[in-house]
Amino acid sequence: MKVAMIGTGYVGLVSAACFSEFGINVTCVDRIDEKIRGLIEGHIPIYEPGLDALVENNTRSGRLTFTTDLKDAVSKADIVMLAVGTPSRRGDGHADLSYVWAAAEEVAESINNYTVIVTKSTVPVGTGEKISQIIKRMRPDANFDVVSNPEFLREGSAIDDFLRPDRVVVGLDSDRAKELMSALYRPLFIRETPIIFTDTKTAELIKYAANTFLATKISFINEIANLCEVLGANIQDVAKGIGLDGRIGEKFLNAGPGFGGSCFPKDTRALVRIAEDNNTPSHIVNAVVKVNEDRKAQMSGRIVAACDGSIDGKSIAVLGVTFKPNTDDIRESPSLDIIRDLVVRGANVKVYDPEGMEEAKSIIDDVTWCSTAYEAMVDANVVTIITEWNEFRALDLKRIKLLLKEPILVDFRNIYRPEEMSEEGFYYYSIGRPDVLPKTEK
Ligand code: UDX
Secondary structure, rough: OEEEEEOOOOHHHHHHHHHHOOOOEEEEOOOHHHHHHHHHHHOOOOOOOOOHHHHHHHHHOOOOEEOOOOOOHHHOOOOEEEOOOEOOOOOOOOEEHHHHHHHHHHHHHOOOOEEEEOOOOOOOOOOOHHHHHHHHHOOOOOEEEEEEOOOOOOOOOOOHHHOOOOEEEEEEHHHHHHHHHHOOHHHHOOOOOOEEEEHHHHHHHHHHHHHHHHHHHHHHHHHHHHHHHHHHOOOOHHHOOOOOOOOOOOOOOOOOOOOOOOOOOHHHHHHHHHHHHOOOOOOOHHHHHHHHHHHHHHHHHHHHOOOOOOOOOOOOEOOOOOOOOOOOOOOOHHHHHHHHHHHHHEEEEHHHOOOHHHHHHHHEEEEEOOOOOHHHHHHOOEEEEOOHHHOOOOOOOOHHHHOOOOOEEEEOOOOOOOOHHHOOOOOOOOOOOOOOOHHHHO
């Protein structure tokens, strides 16, 4: 079996490498020549733990190849996967499907034998049907089926999520396509991974419903965290107390500065639009989006409050720019809004992130980029942790106190414990838990 993967971003490259790990021949196609040349030379354009080794092993075995020649790859493929970007359309939140339509037209021109065209990218409900119409119009002679096979990969754990998924979702309406997709996922069949076969529209909606429900859990716990702060309750105990209920589940109940990334923000906005376009507005998802947007703006206000109401001319150390740890992706990261607001309020901002700074330098100005967390904290009036990178979990608190002008730490990810920080003599502010003063001031 041969697969052509169109698009070599987070979804395409990880999916291609994992399918080749299953023993399948995969040809990755991208229109950017230098990207393909880099991949052939073993340069991985994204930071994803374990991806470089997986690509290298399968490239060496000959199962994984790279090309800019879409026509050749598609003409030889049994399955063509569309893993191109579907960003939020500027201004209105609809998914921008221009890359999908362009890829579908190129694929239509290149189909030879019976081919299954799979949408891997997150696409609005009904997109599979439209792709089918495009191909039929361009190639009435073509023998093909369109399938929806959404991915549920989290950046930073994408390979594990792919090789050990909770489930595989396949939307199709032909037995021949089902045979081919079953063969593609046979290695997971063997592991008895649940594979849900349904129709295309339902599979497309499952993807949006999954992401928006996860985002709903996050906005919900963030609102409860606000309540904890005014009531003097502890959000981590609330999350544990509700999460142990099997009907709720413990995951995605970590209160923080709001969700970012290339998926939740765009998929929640897109679902709002899809619901509106179909005259069934989603009040819940509308609220999830608003809670998240408002929250990001609120966060810098907490840093100002920790500095007695003014940060003009003050030095602020910011730890974390990526939208989550173990990735270099900064798309819609809460850090971006927070840093911009701190700069506007007159602060001297010093930033450190293990992986995201290169990307961030192209969109954030007027800050100082540091090569370590401690460098950022030299003579700072306050240090704030926005992304929960592991290296921020065991900072040398005694060393930090000597570096900082004032022992103020604003922890947006509840990495540290209030009691511990009080013992160490910090003014410690976190999410959904009581603020603490240095023990000496008790
Ligand atoms: C998400 C989905 O999890 C994945 O299934 C889908 O395929 C793509 O989108 P991803 O965006 O890579 O994956 O990261 P995820 O781990 O889901 O985190 C998304 C955002 O939510 C991050 O900003 C993270 O900090 C935030 N988050 C996550 C919380 O604030 N609290 C949580 O408990 C979990």
